[in-house]
Amino acid sequence: MLQSFVRRSFWQTKRLSALSTECNFYSTKESDKNNDYVAKNIDLGNPDALDRMKRCLVRDMAELKRNLMFWKDFKNPAICEKTGRVIDWDDPHAPIFPNHCDIVIIGGGAIGSSVAYFTKLLGNKSLRVVVVEKDDSYKQASTVLSVGGLRQQFSLPENIEMSLYGAEFIRNANEFLGIEGEAPVDLQFHPYGYLSLATEETAEILQNNSALQRSLGAKNVLLSANQLKSKFPWLNVENIELGCLGLEKEGWFDPWMLLCSLKRKAYSLGVNFVKAEAVGFNFEFKSGTVVTGDYSEFETPNYLVVRTEDGKLRPITFSECVIAAGAFSGDVARMVQIGTKAHHKILSIPLPIEPRKRYVYCFHAPDGPGLNTPMTIDPSGMYFRREGLNNNYICGLSPEEHEEPATDNLDVDYEFFNNKIWPKLANRVPAFENLKVKSAWAGFYEYNTFDENGVIGYHPYHSNILFATGxxxxxxxxxxxxxxxxxxxxxxxxxxxxDLSRLGFDRFITEQPLREVNIW
Structure with missing residues (x-):
């Protein structure tokens, strides 16, 4: 064990010393673009091998004590659990800043934490995984501001299969994320299903979608207008031709609990969570490498530069980097030159992810529908469901393209509810004519402007960059x-x-969108 500590310390020292002489830093931020500035300000740590070996030993002994349950170590390497203060990385008794890792994940939301968890679960124990998250309070994270819906009512096989897998994971969360000796994991799953409504014009599409979903293992039933009225007397079925009701594995859950459970389990497996902001990448030139269609000198990202809470720039070398930064993944992709080189055959194509603001309104309706109310989706795209036991409900609606609100804040527009949502609510459920808005919040969608579907897999040029976003x-x-x-x-x-091959980046190059049909 001591031999491995010494070997790792000397290897890190050698690598960090090399970094100081090969700065080819690229950032989309004007303040970070000057290489001289970066070369002077990136904190490469203490290059003294014996000192780094000592600090590694201190850190590893702390981890050993934690595993033996003699010491409760830091839950977040950036915050001391004992004092609540930000850890000084230069303190020899603090955890060593992870200047090197095998996998670095940018974004610590549900998707980033899930990638970290599964990567450690499927990999070997020595695989070093680091998650970089700039806001560990998640105040503006899409994960915690979502409504936590779970459904298989999609028109693409990939999305149906992913949601079926997610349903099994969420319904059996304790088996996947439980930790011996700690409280069981409960994601507060409410299995009331989804109800998608269709007019005469869209009824055939709903039928086709339902058939595909059932062929892949989903459980749902098609209901005529009369059957809908019989089962849900509170529903106005005027202009409704057909409804699809999920019978199993559909409903909603607590997104915050999923995130916390994923992070806690990933941390127990050895994932290192760092509170920092990704600001750019360094690139290494490889003149001997030839990329198909590009015979110029090839360069590849070899380390990420992050800014920690103390304002210092620090490098994290990696073998592979996963961009899972949610609504801001497009910004991170530009840091790695994706979409920034106009005359490059591949790097001229951007990652088409941008933030879109969406409102969720919570209202009280004293005569509203009961506990068996499903997540109901109107043909207009307006949705609503119950929230708790006291006749409270939540609802929302995506605005038209020309009505998209600004994304420089998370302020809520209550006029949007009054003018756009309330009339649709009152029409579909007459009991909602007498309602009162109690609260509201706004969150960001990680919106794929190309086809509104996820992007998963490797970048075709930067072979060590992966996506999990959009x-x-x-x-x-x-x-x-x-x-x-x-x-x-x-x-x-x-x-x-x-098989999620069709969700790869290549579809942006070939201009082959993968769109859902009549799915909100």
């Missing part, structure tokens, strides 16, 4: 399947559980 509001239920899929690519270089 699910346009459906990411929380797919997080377990995405984490599993990315970890399979890393370990086996192919998908084993679900």
């Amino acid at each position: 699910f346009s509001g459906h990411g929380i239920q797919k997080a377990p399947a995405v984490g599993r899929a990315v970890s399979e690519l890393i370990k086996y270089s192919q998908y084993k559980t679900i």
Whole structure:
């Protein structure tokens, strides 16, 4: 064991010393673009080998004590659990900043944490995984601001299969994420199903979608207007031709609990969570490498530069990097030159992910429908469901393209509810005419402007960059399947559980969108 500590310490020292002389830093931020600035300000740590060996030994002994349950170690390497203060990475008694890892994941939400969990689960114990998250309070994270829906009512096989896998994972969360000696994992799953409504014009599409879903293992039933009225007397079925009701594995759950459970389990497996902001990448030139269609000098990202809470820039070398930064994944992709080189055949094509603001309103209706109310989706795209036991409900609606709100804040527009949502609610459920809005919140969709579907897999040029992003509001239920899929690519270089090849970056190059049909 001591031999491995010494070998790792000297290897890190050698690598960090080399970094100081090969700075080719690229960032999308003007303040970080100057290489001289970066070369002077990136904190490469203490290059003294004996000092780093000592600090590694201190850190590893702390981890050993934690595993023996003699010492409760830090839950977040950036915050001291004992004092609540930010850890000074230069303190020899603090955990060593992870300047090197095998896999670095940018984004610590549900998808990023799921990738970390599965990567450690499928990999060997020595695989070093680091998750970089700039806001560990998750105040603006899409994960915790979502409504936690779980359904298989999609028109693409990939999305149906991912949600089926997610349903098994969420319903049996304690088997996957439970930790011996700690409280059982309960994600507060409510199995009331989804109810998708269709007009005469869209009824055939709903039928076809339902048939595909059932062929892949989903459980749902088609109901005529009369059957809908009999089962849900509170529902106005005027202009409704058909409804599809999920019978199993559909409903909603607590997204915050899923995130916390994924992080806790990943941490117990040895994943290192770091509170820092990704600001750019360094590139290494490889003149001997030839890329198909590009015979110029090839360069590849070899380390990520992050800014920690103390304002210092620090490098993290990696073998592979996963971009799972949610609504801001497009910004991170530009840091690695994706979409920034106008005359490059591949790097001229951007990752088409951008933030879109969505509102969720909570209202009280004293005469509203009862506990068996499913997550109901109107033909207009407006949705609603119960929230708790006291006749409270939540609802939402995606705005038209020309009505998209600004994304520089998370302020809520209550006029959007009054003008766009309330009339649809009152029309579909007459009991909602007498309602009162109690609260509301806004969150970001990681919106794929190309086809509103997820992006998973390796970049065709940067072979050590992977994507796990762009699910346009459906990411929380797919997080377990995405984490599993990315970890399979890393370990086996192919998908084993679900074939998600069609969701790769290549479809942006070939201009072949993969769109859902009549799915909100």
